[in-house]
Amino acid sequence: MFRIIAAFLWGMLICAPAYAAPQEIMINGSTTVLPVIQKVGEAFMNANPEIVLAISGGGSGNGLKALGEGLCQVAMSSRGIKESERTDAAARGIKPYRITIAMDALVPVVHPDNPVNKLSVEQLREIYAGKISNWKDLGGNDERIVIISRDSSSGTFETWEEIIMNKGRVTPRALLQTSCGAVVQAVSKNENAIGYIGFGYLNDSLKAVDVNGVHASAETALDGSWPISRELYLFTDGEPEGGLKKLVDFILDPLKGQKYVQEIGYIPLKK
């Protein structure tokens, strides 16, 4: 009798991997990175049916917070981790580990009817600091500049602040929009507006402005000459292992994940 039970248990033990529930990986964070992971995630789950990805957006800060609280295994972020976030995570024994997965470029945009075609980083800084407030100082019409910015808690805003503002503050007169889509909407409806968006959001209702004499295009972004670009990251708790490692390798594979990065409108990593 015991022998039968023992044999049965032994059998279960051997068969266990076959019956194991699929591994679930929770991914949370930046809405900028989200479309890439969604697209790559579908292909990844088709190739690896034993792994299920649960992907949700909510912002870089949210994702890093969730990672630090152990609520997700992967955080998507469009910025580096802050020291305060690292210490919060460390308090729970979590060590955030950064993986670069793609490049994103921010583009200043104006209404197509605006005669201004090029600006320097310094001019952009002065516009956003509120020091230049009329388009005629930039070779445009005699109209007040309507400054449109992303919300100060977004990763896009932080990147803009880091690259353009150089520790200066964005004027409180700037209109803060809660998504890149809302910036597109506001700029395309206002001849005197200026805003900034991710490369993937450019369309015919807007005009991209040349920065420091460089024209915004996939080529300039790829060869690194475009001045306003940033890396997009995933964060995991320590170096990824097992299913997580499979996922990360898949995303970084030039023929798999990186192909989708390009499709979404971001810039794949150079190999």
Add this chain to the structure above:
Amino acid sequence: MSTANKERLIQIILAVVAFSSLLFLGLITLFLFMEGLPVFRHVGIGAFFTGTDWYPSADPPEFQILPLIVGSLAVTLVASLIAVPLGVLTAAWMTEVAPPLLRRILKPVIELLAALPSVVVGFFGMIVVAPILQNVFDADIGLNLFNAGVMLAFMSVPTICSISEDALYGVPQSLREASLALGATRWETTAGVVIPAAFSGIGTACMLGMSRSIGETMVVLMVAGGAGIIPEWIFDPVRPMPAAIAAEIAEASFRGAHYHALFAIGMVLFLFTLAFNCVAQAISMKKN
């Protein structure tokens, strides 16, 4: 069970239900203050209320909410200037002039306006009203104080109109008859007798409408523009308190300074709506 016991049991159940909402209100208030007050470890009370720099994610951050308070009060003021005359005059027309059949149709329709989801009102403001303000009124930007005020007026008219109408309807017919018998015209009767007689009800209606405007979130998040400045004129963008909380709470780190600051804004907002409701209560008590 005897009838007396059954009666007592029902009384107890009703008392528990009645007090539970009081208990929940108390607990929520307690929570709000517990999470909000710690912000004063990071910023002085004076600077918090009178400073004009709201840079919650700068390094070091600045938590000064005067522009947000002024933004909230400004949109509420604009909304009231539009909604109060509109609401009260509609109510007066319905009780004093309109034939009873029309009144019976019109009242539910106006109340239905209150059922319009606020996100739909916000969307309307963004897509329809904003371009009109830019093109026709030559505003720098259509997402501004005026747009938010108009959209909020939209949402508070049903409250103001419906409660005022009840108050006007409750004015005894004998008062109107006496006034008319003394030779007053219908307009004189309405303006000089009926409206003053229903004043407490109308006052309550206006206060409740304003309290709805100041607490409304989605509309101001979508159409107020979101710039943290003290508005200088009616087409300036503003960032009312509820919009700031809604836009930022998701990114504020749990129990960090920014998180406490947002709860403190919630606290201030709560005190404002409480004040409006107390005034409404006081007005309605005074008459009784």
